[in-house]
Structures are given as structure tokens and as C-alpha cells.
């Protein structure tokens with residue numbers, strides 16, 4: 001039994017951290033977020049792909065590394081720490097589904113190489129209510145509108161969930177770009193009337209959903225641990241009433257609670273990832289719990305970070321808001337807390 | 351009888367005095383020193399040996415075997431779940447204590463107590479992993495708690511680490527068999543969180559110590575045969591003036607008085623010492639070593655608590671979900687509350703598995719075990735509180751009342767949940783420990 005990362009996994013974490021620090025420092029990330037039309041830097045994306053990240057969990061058959069959910073969590077935790085913008089998780093999930101169905105290996109190979117982009121279109125309604133006309137895929141054609149499709153303006157193909165199961169759809173697409181409070185992840189609505197190829201049934205989709213939950217939780221973990229570190233450094237230096245504000249017990253206790261959140265999330269995320277990669281029967285509950293807890297915790301921790309920075313915490317200039325916004329976006333996507341709570345109840349048979 | 355967490359009703363650590371073992375082990379990111387690699391072109395290690403030395407949360411084969419044998423033993427030897435013993439109309443407080451004593455004896459004879467103590471002292475010679483599995487399986491099976499929780503949980507380790515050969519021979523066997531029940535005399539009316547301010551005195555007089563003072567909140571005081579006492583042998587030295595002394599409760603000059611708790615029971619009491627003479631041979635370690643021994647005990651008994659806790663809460667949560675169904679309480683609001691408890695309990699389980707994995711690797715968790723303590727005790731409060739909300743007025747019923755649910759003693763658990771954040775170092779004290787020992791924050795300003 002072992003919770004610590006293996007040497008190789010630790011190497012993966014460290015090299016990812018270094019890579020992101022040198023290639024995607026926060027200044028660069030900010031400029032991408034504020035100035036890029038598509039919300040990521042295509043040259044950077046290709047670098048990421050060349051390094052092998054995009055194919056991390058895909059089989060060697062399509063040029064992937066054949067690694068598992070634990071390694072994916074390691075990489076995404078680092079991406080969360082660095083607040084990396086772009087479609088990484090969306091592409092990984094979509095490609096995993098296409099590869100699992102062996103639906104279009106040529107496409108997946110291009111995606112792994114960073115030359116093409118595919119993401120998943122899930123939402124049937126903008127406000128998460130029930131939609132009158134869900135997207136259908138009868139007779140080899142997909143019809144309807146998908147909302148909040150990640151990076152839809154940049155994709156070459158889409159995985160689309162429909163009442164008839166997930167399908168693969170080639171572009172081009174007619175998209176209506178959306179503006180959200182989070183500049184790191186771009187969304188658009190997509191009107192569909194396209195030829196569609198089937199991608200397996202609910203079981204495959206459920207697997208990807210669990211991977212999405214673990215992946216998003218790992219990013220949330222990275223976001224909140226970075227915010228806690230930043231705040232710990234700040235409360236040691238910022239002075240008020242002739243002492244560092246970190247000497248005030250009112251803050252110390254809340255910082256202790258932030259640590260509790262971060263470390264408990266860490267336990268939950270890596271356990272869930274391990275359950276997925278080892279096929280453990282507890283996986284459905286473990287994944288749902290990880291995402292629901294990580295979502296709540298990241299919002300709390302990133303919010304407390306802003307509070308403990310005072311006025312400067314509310315400025316655009318400080319990076320904290322980037323983390324706070326990412327946290328809120330991730331909380332709502334990849335299976336919202338509400339959806340995860342339902343999944344947990346179902347897994348427990350309640 | 352206690353909530354099964356009452357195994358460690360110890361006072362408190364003063365953060366500055368407790369020794370930490372492995373603060374670095376708890377975190378992959380935050381606490382570990384940053385590993386800054388200097389490679390200019392970091393490469394993703396292609397062909398990563400994913401299957402070797404992989405993060406692994408499965409029990410080792412010998413531990414699985416241990417668990418299965420224990421399960422079979424429990425199935426064959428447990429008369430009925432503990433909650434049914436409690437509900438028996440013929441059950442009395444004294445009768446239940448005797449029942450627990452007999453059950454403890456049975457467990458001991460089967461070799462399940464003193465799990466990680468050396469065999470020469472009557473232990474099993476196994477490790478922390480077996481101990482955690484044992485606690486979890488007891489929780490899953492709703493097995494009756496043993497009687498001598500404080501003797502076996504706290505004093506046993508103290509004697510093994512700091513006692514004399516003679517003391518181990520004299521005290522450990524009857525401790526394990528349940529013939530001698532122990533209680534813990536740390537807290538005093540004026541010294542709880544600030545335990546080192548304690549004033550009970552032990553003056554050496556010939557071959558005896560003469561004890562004067564008062565202990566309070568002493569769990570099992572009213573039933574115990576012996577007490578282990580922290581007493582002051584030097585009034586000027588705050589930490590170095592404390593000694594660890596064993597005292598028989600029927601010693602002349604010792605009086606025990608029960609105290610009534612919010613549950614109506616008198617599980618704890620107060621113990622008065624008036625010129626009580628205790629042979630010097632009952633001093634553990636050296637004079638002035640008491641604080642160090644108390645801290646070792648504290649660190650030692652911090653087992654993988656979350657795992658057993660989450661098994662126990664999981665069982666009760668199943669009952670709560672079932673009750674909601676039975677009573678037609680299926681609204682979205684009810685289901686959300688259930689789901690949130692489920693999620694939090696599952697995260698607690700993940701914390702427990704993580705600690706277990708550390709044990710399996712031979713690592714001792716350090717001050718971050720405060721995180722586990724806060725987590726389960728604060729969760730307990732939320733859980734019991736929500737349970738009463740979901741059960742409606744029926745949740746307030748006492749076990750003995752008509753209409754009370756037979757599954758869990760919800761009203762009593764609700765009341766008991768207020769204790770966990772006070773004993774074993776209150777939640778506030780745990781946060782102080784985290785702030786100082788884990789986060790290295792400056793000395794606090796109050």
C-alpha cells in the first residue's frame with residue numbers, strides 16, 4: 001500500500017511544474033487570457049502536444065503515452081497551480097471517448113500531435129434546466145443546439161452527447177461565442193445539423209464523466225493549494241497593528257481550515273484517480289465525492305485567499321481572481337456539484 | 351459508555367512541546383519542500399513505468415488475510431450488534447459494563463488486543479495497519495466496545511515505551527484481560543487546554559509519593575480500578591516539573607465522584623487526592639518525565655482514526671437514508687442533505703486510506719493528524735444535527751421511548767457529538783497546532 005507518488009510519478013509532477021513555469025508563467029497566461037481571441041496560445045498548445053501531454057492517457061496505437069488517471073490528475077493539479085488557460089481537459093476527455101470507441105484513430109492521432117482540436121458538447125440548456133428539445137442523433141444525423149461548448153470556435157470536431165448516445169461530429173460549426181467571467185476557458189453555443197458517427201453507449205460516457213470529475217477535481221486541488229501558499233506567504237509579511245497579520249488567531253484558524261480542505265481534497269482526488277485506474281468498484285462514489293468536495297473547497301479556499309489579502313485581493317492586478325474564477329467555472333462544469341450529489345446518492349443506493 | 355471515539359479522551363498538546371515526526375509526509379505539494387529541477391528542457395518521461403512502484407491503495411495480501419480472518423471471527427463470536435445490546439430492556443449501565451469486560455476478555459484471548467505491542471508483553475506483535483483494520487472492522491460489524499479503552503489505548507503504549515520491566519509485567523496482563531480498568535487523570539478544574547498549568551502535586555516522602563489535588567472529567571472514573579495521573583513534582587518547572595504516576599483508586603485519601611453529563615449518564619467523574627500515599631515504584635519513567643511521556647502517548651494513540659470513523663458513520667448514514675425512505679422524506683432538500691453527508695464521509699474515508707498507506711510504508715503521521723481529528727469531530731456534529739432534522743420530532747425520542755427508532759440512538763448520538771470537539775484537544779487547540787507546527791505561522795496574538 002502506498003499513497004505517495006512513485007518516483008516516475010514524482011518526476012512527471014516536477015517536470016510538468018518546471019515546464020509550465022518556463023512556458024506558461026502567469027504573466028504570459030494573463031496576456032493570453034486578456035488578448036487572445038481563442039483563449040489559448042496555439043503555439044503553446046503544440047508544444048504541450050509535442051511534450052506528450054495531450055496523449056497522456058491515450059493508447060500507444062494513436063500516439064499516446066498509455067498512462068492512467070493518477071498521472072492525469074498529477075498533470076492537471078499542476079495546470080491548476082499554474083492556472084493554465086486552454087482546452088486541455090476538454091480535449092483529453094473527448095479524445096479518450098473517440099479513442100475508446102475506435103471511431104476515428106486518424107483524427108485522434110492529429111489531436112495527440114496538437115494539429116487538431118476536439119472537445120465535448122454536453123449542455124442542452126444554458127441554465128442547466130431541462131430543455132424542451134434535447135439534441136438527437138437519429139438516422140446518422142445530429143440535430144439541435146448545444147450550449148457552453150468548450151472552445152467550440154476552435155475545434156475541428158466535437159463529441160456530442162445526445163438522447164441517442166454520444167456521437168462524433170466533424171466541423172465546421174456555426175458557433176455563437178459566449179463571454180463568461182472566466183477568461184481561461186472559452187465557450188460557445190453550437191447549432192447542429194451534421195452527420196454523426198456513434199461513439200458507444202452510456203457506459204463509455206459514464207467512464208468519461210468520472211474521468212472528467214477526477215480531472216476537474218485535480219485542477220481544483222492545484223488552484224486551491226496555490227492560493228493557500230500565496231496567502232501563507234502574504235500573512236507572514238503583511239503587517240497590521242505592528243505584527244504580521246498571520247499572528248492573528250482569527251486568521252490562523254481559518255488558514256488551518258483551508259489546509260484541512262486542501263489536504264482532504266488531495267486524499268479524495270488521488271484516491272478517486274486510483275480507483276479509476278485500478279477499476280475499483282468504489283470508483284463511482286469516490287469520483288462523485290471528490291468533485292463535489294473539491295468544488296466546494298476550492299471556492300472556499302480561493303475566496304478566503306482574497307479576503308485575507310484585503311483591498312489588494314480585490315484588484316484585477318493581483319492574480320487571485322484568476323484562481324477564484326477558474327474555481328467557480330470548474331465547480332459548475334465536468335459534472336456540477338448538483339450532478340455529483342445525485343451521482344453519489346445513486347452510487348450509494350439511497 | 352462512550353462513543354467509540356472516546357478511546358482517546360486525553361487532554362491537550364501544547365504545540366510548542368510536541369515533537370513532530372513527519373510533517374513532510376502529508377502533502378504532495380504544500381508541505382513538501384519545493385523540488386526545483388534545473389533541466390532547461392523538461393521532457394515528459396516517455397514510457398513511464400506506470401505499473402511499477404505505482405501509487406497503490408490496496409491492502410497487502412497478508413493484511414487482507416488478517417481482515418478476512420477477523421471478519422470470520424467476529425461473525426462467529428459476536429452475539430449481536432452493540433446497538434441491540436443497548437436496546438435490550440434488561441440492560442443496565444452496570445450490566446453493560448460487565449458485558450464489555452467479558453467481550454474484551456474474549457477479544458484478548460483471540461489475540462486481537464495490544465495489536466502492535468511486542469509479544470513478550472502480551473501483544474500481538476503486529477503493526478499500525480492491523481490496528482487500523484481492527485478498528486474499522488469493529489466499526490463495520492457494530493461490535494461492542496471493549497471496556498478498558500483508556501488502559502489499552504493510552505497507558506499500555508506509555509508503559510511499553512517508558513515503563514520498567516517490572517511495571518509491564520505487573521500491569522499489562524490484567525489491563526488486556528479487563529481485570530483492571532484504567533482511567534486517565536490529566537485534566538483539572540483549572541487546567542484543560544492549558545494542561546501544563548496543572549497543579550495536582552506529588553511530594554516524595556520516603557518511599558512514597560503523597561498526592562494532593564483534583565482531577566476532573568475523568569472518563570470511567572466511576573468504574574475504574576486505577577488511574578494514571580499527571581502530577582507536579584516541581585512547582586517551578588512548567589514542563590519538567592510534571593511526573594507520570596499510577597495510583598490505585600481505593601488508596602486511602604482518594605475519592606471518586608461521578609459527574610452527570612448532558613446525556614444524563616455519568617461516564618466521567620472527578621477524582622480527589624488528599625494526602626494519598628502511592629509507592630514510588632508506581633512512578634513511570636523518571637521524576638520530571640511526565641510531560642514527555644504524555645506527549646508520546648498522544649502521538650502514539652493517533653491511529654488511522656478516520657477509517658473506523660467513516661465506517662461507523664457510513665453505517666449510520668445508511669440507516670438514516672433508509673429511515674427517510676420509510677418515512678416518506680424524499681424531497682430534494684432532504685436528498686441534498688443526505689448526499690452532502692455521504693460526500694463528506696467518503697472524503698473522510700479517503701483521508702483514512704491515505705493515513706493507512708503511510709502506516710503501511712512505516713511512516714508515522716505528524717501534527718497533521720490534527721486535520722483528521724478536526725475533520726471527524728466536526729463532521730460528527732454536522733451529521734448528527736442533520737440526522738435529527740431529517741427525522742423530524744422522532745429524532746428527539748430517547749431510546750427507551752415508545753416510537754423510538756430501533757436502528758440508531760439518534761438523540762444520544764446528537765448529544766454525544768458535542769463532546770468530540772472538546773476532548774483529545776479541542777478543535778481550537780488542533781487549529782493552533784496546525785497553525786504553528788504545520789503552517790509555521792508566527793506566535794499568535796490573542
Ligand SMILES: Cc1cc2nc3c(=O)[nH]c(=O)nc-3n(C[C@H](O)[C@H](O)[C@H](O)COP(=O)(O)OP(=O)(O)OC[C@H]3O[C@@H](n4cnc5c(N)ncnc54)[C@H](O)[C@@H]3O)c2cc1C
Nearest residue numbers: 359360361534535536537542543567568569769773776778
Ligand atoms: C466527554 C469528555 C471526556 C473526557 N475525558 C477525559 C479523561 O478521561 N481524562 C482527562 O484528563 N480529561 C478528559 N476530558 C477533558 C478534556 O480533555 C478537556 O475538557 C479539554 O482538554 C478542554 O479543557 P477544558 O475543559 O478545561 O476547557 P478550556 O481549556 O477551558 O477551554 C474552553 C474553551 O476555550 C477554548 N480555548 C482554550 N484555549 C484556547 C486557545 N489557546 N486558543 C483558542 N481557544 C482556546 C477551548 O477550545 C474551549 O472551546 C474529557 C472531556 C470530555 C468532554
